[in-house]
Amino acid sequence: MLKILKYSFYDLMRSRWSYVYFAFYLLLGIVLLFLNNDLSKAVITLMNVIIVLVPLIGTIFGVMYYYNSKEFTELLLAQPLKRSSIFLGQYLGVAISLSMSLILGLGIPFVFYGLFKSTAIWDFSLLLITGTFLTFIFTALAFNIALSNENRIKGFGYAILLWLFLAIIYDGLFLMTLIIFEDYPLDKVSLVGTMLNPIDLSRTLILLKLDISALLGYTGAVFKQFFGTNFGLMVSFVALVLWVVLPVSRMTFKSKKKDF
Amino acid sequence: MNRLLISILIAFMAIINSMHAKTITVCNSCEVTSIKKAIALASDYDTIKVKKGTYKEYNILVDKPLTIIGENYPVIDGELKGEIITITSDNVTVDGLFIINVGTSYTEDYAAIRVQKCKNFLIQNVVLEKLFFGIYLEKARDGKVFHNKIIGDAIEEYNSGNGIQLWYSKNILIEHNYVERVRDGIYLEFSDDCTIKNNVSANNLRYGLHFMFSNNDIYRDNTFESNGAGVAVMFSKKIKMYNNIFKENWGTASYGMLLKEINDAEIIGNTFEENTIGINIEGSNRIVYKNNNFINNGWAIKVRGACYTNSFLSNNFLYNSFDISYNSNINDNVFDKNYWSNYTGYDLDKNGIGDVPYRPVKLFSYIVNRTPETIILLRSLFIDIIDFSEKVSPVFTPDNLLDNNPKMKKIEW
Amino acid sequence: MVSIQDLHKKFGKNEVLSGVNLEIGEGGIFAVLGPNGSGKTTLIKCLLGMVIPNKGTISVLGKNIKHGSNYRYQIDYLPQIANFPSNLKVKELITMIKDLRGNKTTVDEQLISLFKLEPFLDKKLGNLSGGTKQKVNLVLTFMFDSPLIILDEPTSGLDPISLIRLKNLIQAEKEKGKTILITSHIMSFVEEVSDEIVFLLEGKIYFKGSINELKTKTDQPDFEHAIASILTENHA
Structure with missing residues (x-):
C-alpha cells in the first residue's frame, strides 16, 4: 500500500492541480493577513473558506482523480497487489497531497506573519486539523461515489450534489426541523443532527473555539455538558474519525466486489 | 459670635485631646489581651495597636472615635458566633486586621465590619475570610473603604452575603479592593454619590x-471577571461607568453588564470581552455608549425592549458571534461611526467610512431568540445565505437599524 | 497450469460467461478467439482477478485465485489498451512496476533496446504515440520471468518490424517452457504462433483444440474460413 501511496502522491505532486490548489491557499493566506492585518478576522474568514471550499475541492478532486487514473488502476490490478491496498494507497495519495497543499498554503503565510508568537495559534491549528479531516472525509466520499458510478458525468453530478446537500441543504432542513418542533426539548436532536453531517461537525468544533461565549448562553443541560467541558471536543473528534473510517471501509469493501 | 467661639473651642479641645491621645497595645501576653477591653479602656481619639496573634472575639462595638491598627495582620476569629466589629461612632479607622469566621444567620445580616449611621470612617488593609457579609455600610456617609481583600467561600446564593454592601449610604469612596467568591462583590442599595474605582471583583456567585x-x-477602572451574572445596574439614574473591564461572564443568564430601568447613564471606554452577553438592556433610556470595546462576546448587545433614545457612538465591535440582537423590529436608538469587524463593505472615497451602511442585527439572531437550539447552526453557509437575503430586504429585523457611517478601521482613542 | 470450472459472469442483465470449463496445460501457446463480445477479455480478467465471477472457480498453478493476490506473481499480463498515467516518464513507469513487483528482473534493458525505446525513456507517457505505448507495454510484460504470460491484443499498433520482434519474443518464451495465452483479431498472427486455440461463443467454449482439428471439424481448407464458417453457422 505504501508503494501505491508513494506513486499516487508523487503523481499528484506533479499535476498542476495540486499547484493551483496550493497557490490558491497561499494567496488567500497572504491576502487575508497582509492586506487586512487582523489575525482574528483572518481566522474567522478562513473558517468560512475551509468549511465550504475544502469539502468541495475534496469531492471534485477525489472523483476527478479516480476517473483519470482508471488506466493506472487497471495496470495495478494485474500486478500482484491486494485490491484494498491499491485503493487505499490512491485514496491516501489524494487526501495527503490535498491536505499538504492546504496546510502548507495556509501555513506559510501565517508563519511569516508571526503566528508562533500569537495566541491565535490554537485557533489556527484547529482550523488546519478540521480542514485535514474534511479533506480525508470528502475524498473518501468521492472515491465511494466514483467506485459506484462508471459514468463520469453521473459521478461528477453526484459529487456536486453531495457537497451541495451537506454544505447547504442539510442545514436548511435542519433549521426547519428545529423551528417546527421548537416546543419540544431539542438539544439532543440538534447535537445528533450535527454529528450526522461532517461539515456541521467541523463547524461545531470551530464554534467551540470561536463562539464559546454564545454557545454557553443556551439553557439545555446536554448542551452545557457538550460545550462547557472537553466532552464536546472529544465526541466531535471521535465522530470525525468515524466519518473517515466508515467511508474508507465501504470503499475497500466496494472495491473488492467491483469488476474492472 | 458665641457659636463661633464655641466651635473654635471645641476644635481646640479636640486637637489638645488628640495630642494627648494615648496608644493602647493589645497582645496575648500584654496587660490588655482583648480588643473589647482596649476599647473600654480607651478614650476618644486613642489608638489601639493590635499585635500579631489570634483573638477570639465577636460583637466588638466601637462606639467612640478610635483608630484600631493591626500589626502584621492579627487574626480576629469570630468563631462563627455573630457579627465581629460594629462601628457606631464617627471618625473611626480600622486598619490591618485579618478577620475570619463571621457567623451565618438567616435572620440577621452578620458582617465582619459594620458601619452604622456614622461618618468620616476609614476601613483599609483589612483581610476578610470565611465571612457572611464583609463590610456593611448602613446609613453611613463620607467614608472610605480602601485596599481591602475579601475572600469568601460562597456556594449557594441563599445562605451567602455580599462582599461590600452599601445601604442608604452617601458619598463613599470604594477603592483598590479585591473581592471574590461572595454573593455580590459590591452591592449598593439606595446609595448616592459614591465612587467605586480600581477594584477587582471576580468569581462571585451573583454580580460583581x-x-x-x-x-x-x-x-471606573474596575475589573469584573467570571462572575455568575456580571454587573447589574438596576432602577438607578445618572450612573457613570468609565473604563471598566467586564470579562468572561459565561452562562445562560450571564452578561458583562445588565441594565434594567436605567436612565441617563454614560458608558464610556469600557471593555466587554468574552461574555455570553456583553450588555443586556431592558427598559433603559437616554444612555450614551461611547468608545467601548466589545470583543469576542456571544452577543455584544442584547436589546430586550422598551429602550429609547440610546446612542451607540464610536464603539469597536470585534468578532462577536452576534453584534446586536433585538426582540422586535422597532428601533429608536442611534448607531453611528462604530467599527464592526463583520462589516464587508468598501470605502471608495477613502475617507475611512464605509460607503454602504452596516446592518448589525442579523436574521439569525432573531431565529436564535425564538428557537435557542438553532445556535448550533451558527456560521453555517445556509445561515449566511438567509442573513444576506434579510440584509437585502429586512422583514423580521428593524428596517431603520443601520450604522450609516461604519468605520473601516478599528477605532483607537 | 490454469483450471477453470463452471465460470459464470453477468454484467447487469447481460450474461457474458455462462459456464466456461477450461483446462490449460503447462507449456505452449494458446489463442483465445471469438467474435466481439464473446467474453474473451472478461475471461482473461477473471483469470487476473480484475473481474469477480458470479459463480465458478479458477485456479492458477493449483491455487484458487480467491485466496489472495500472490498468484499474480506467476503471471505477466499485457492489457488491451495501453493507457498509462500521463504524468509519468517511461523510465519512471518501468522502475515503478519493477518496484511494485519486487524488483526481480534484469532483462528490462535488453527489451528496451530490442524495441528501440531508448530515445523515449525521458518522455512523459502522455506524449507517446499509440505504437510506442504498446512497445512500453510489451517491455513491462516481458520484463518478468513468470511461467504464465497473458497477452490481450499484443499486436495492436505495432509496426511490422516490432511485430516480428514480438513473434520472436513469444517463441523464445515458449522455448523456455512457458504457457502463453493470447487473444487477437489477426488470424494470420494467431495461425502463425499458436499451438492450440480456444474458441468462445456466446459465453461458452465452442471449440478447443489445434488449428488442424478446427479445419477438419469445419471442413474448411484454411484457418480464416474455418473461423468464418463457425460464425456464419451459428448466426444463420
Whole structure:
C-alpha cells in the first residue's frame, strides 16, 4: 500500500492541480493577513473558506482523480497487489497531497506573519486539523461515489450534489426541523443532527473555539455538558474519525466486489 | 459670635485631646489581651495597636472615635458566633486586621465590619475570610473603604452575603479592593454619590457589582471577571461607568453588564470581552455608549425592549458571534461611526467610512431568540445565505437599524 | 497450469460467461478467439482477478485465485489498451512496476533496446504515440520471468518490424517452457504462433483444440474460413 501511496502522491505532486490548489491557499493566506492585518478576522474568514471550499475541492478532486487514473488502476490490478491496498494507497495519495497543499498554503503565510508568537495559534491549528479531516472525509466520499458510478458525468453530478446537500441543504432542513418542533426539548436532536453531517461537525468544533461565549448562553443541560467541558471536543473528534473510517471501509469493501 | 467661639473651642479641645491621645497595645501576653477591653479602656481619639496573634472575639462595638491598627495582620476569629466589629461612632479607622469566621444567620445580616449611621470612617488593609457579609455600610456617609481583600467561600446564593454592601449610604469612596467568591462583590442599595474605582471583583456567585435604586454614582477602572451574572445596574439614574473591564461572564443568564430601568447613564471606554452577553438592556433610556470595546462576546448587545433614545457612538465591535440582537423590529436608538469587524463593505472615497451602511442585527439572531437550539447552526453557509437575503430586504429585523457611517478601521482613542 | 470450472459472469442483465470449463496445460501457446463480445477479455480478467465471477472457480498453478493476490506473481499480463498515467516518464513507469513487483528482473534493458525505446525513456507517457505505448507495454510484460504470460491484443499498433520482434519474443518464451495465452483479431498472427486455440461463443467454449482439428471439424481448407464458417453457422 505504501508503494501505491508513494506513486499516487508523487503523481499528484506533479499535476498542476495540486499547484493551483496550493497557490490558491497561499494567496488567500497572504491576502487575508497582509492586506487586512487582523489575525482574528483572518481566522474567522478562513473558517468560512475551509468549511465550504475544502469539502468541495475534496469531492471534485477525489472523483476527478479516480476517473483519470482508471488506466493506472487497471495496470495495478494485474500486478500482484491486494485490491484494498491499491485503493487505499490512491485514496491516501489524494487526501495527503490535498491536505499538504492546504496546510502548507495556509501555513506559510501565517508563519511569516508571526503566528508562533500569537495566541491565535490554537485557533489556527484547529482550523488546519478540521480542514485535514474534511479533506480525508470528502475524498473518501468521492472515491465511494466514483467506485459506484462508471459514468463520469453521473459521478461528477453526484459529487456536486453531495457537497451541495451537506454544505447547504442539510442545514436548511435542519433549521426547519428545529423551528417546527421548537416546543419540544431539542438539544439532543440538534447535537445528533450535527454529528450526522461532517461539515456541521467541523463547524461545531470551530464554534467551540470561536463562539464559546454564545454557545454557553443556551439553557439545555446536554448542551452545557457538550460545550462547557472537553466532552464536546472529544465526541466531535471521535465522530470525525468515524466519518473517515466508515467511508474508507465501504470503499475497500466496494472495491473488492467491483469488476474492472 | 458665641457659636463661633464655641466651635473654635471645641476644635481646640479636640486637637489638645488628640495630642494627648494615648496608644493602647493589645497582645496575648500584654496587660490588655482583648480588643473589647482596649476599647473600654480607651478614650476618644486613642489608638489601639493590635499585635500579631489570634483573638477570639465577636460583637466588638466601637462606639467612640478610635483608630484600631493591626500589626502584621492579627487574626480576629469570630468563631462563627455573630457579627465581629460594629462601628457606631464617627471618625473611626480600622486598619490591618485579618478577620475570619463571621457567623451565618438567616435572620440577621452578620458582617465582619459594620458601619452604622456614622461618618468620616476609614476601613483599609483589612483581610476578610470565611465571612457572611464583609463590610456593611448602613446609613453611613463620607467614608472610605480602601485596599481591602475579601475572600469568601460562597456556594449557594441563599445562605451567602455580599462582599461590600452599601445601604442608604452617601458619598463613599470604594477603592483598590479585591473581592471574590461572595454573593455580590459590591452591592449598593439606595446609595448616592459614591465612587467605586480600581477594584477587582471576580468569581462571585451573583454580580460583581450591583446597583439598586442608587443615583449619581460613578464607577471606573474596575475589573469584573467570571462572575455568575456580571454587573447589574438596576432602577438607578445618572450612573457613570468609565473604563471598566467586564470579562468572561459565561452562562445562560450571564452578561458583562445588565441594565434594567436605567436612565441617563454614560458608558464610556469600557471593555466587554468574552461574555455570553456583553450588555443586556431592558427598559433603559437616554444612555450614551461611547468608545467601548466589545470583543469576542456571544452577543455584544442584547436589546430586550422598551429602550429609547440610546446612542451607540464610536464603539469597536470585534468578532462577536452576534453584534446586536433585538426582540422586535422597532428601533429608536442611534448607531453611528462604530467599527464592526463583520462589516464587508468598501470605502471608495477613502475617507475611512464605509460607503454602504452596516446592518448589525442579523436574521439569525432573531431565529436564535425564538428557537435557542438553532445556535448550533451558527456560521453555517445556509445561515449566511438567509442573513444576506434579510440584509437585502429586512422583514423580521428593524428596517431603520443601520450604522450609516461604519468605520473601516478599528477605532483607537 | 490454469483450471477453470463452471465460470459464470453477468454484467447487469447481460450474461457474458455462462459456464466456461477450461483446462490449460503447462507449456505452449494458446489463442483465445471469438467474435466481439464473446467474453474473451472478461475471461482473461477473471483469470487476473480484475473481474469477480458470479459463480465458478479458477485456479492458477493449483491455487484458487480467491485466496489472495500472490498468484499474480506467476503471471505477466499485457492489457488491451495501453493507457498509462500521463504524468509519468517511461523510465519512471518501468522502475515503478519493477518496484511494485519486487524488483526481480534484469532483462528490462535488453527489451528496451530490442524495441528501440531508448530515445523515449525521458518522455512523459502522455506524449507517446499509440505504437510506442504498446512497445512500453510489451517491455513491462516481458520484463518478468513468470511461467504464465497473458497477452490481450499484443499486436495492436505495432509496426511490422516490432511485430516480428514480438513473434520472436513469444517463441523464445515458449522455448523456455512457458504457457502463453493470447487473444487477437489477426488470424494470420494467431495461425502463425499458436499451438492450440480456444474458441468462445456466446459465453461458452465452442471449440478447443489445434488449428488442424478446427479445419477438419469445419471442413474448411484454411484457418480464416474455418473461423468464418463457425460464425456464419451459428448466426444463420
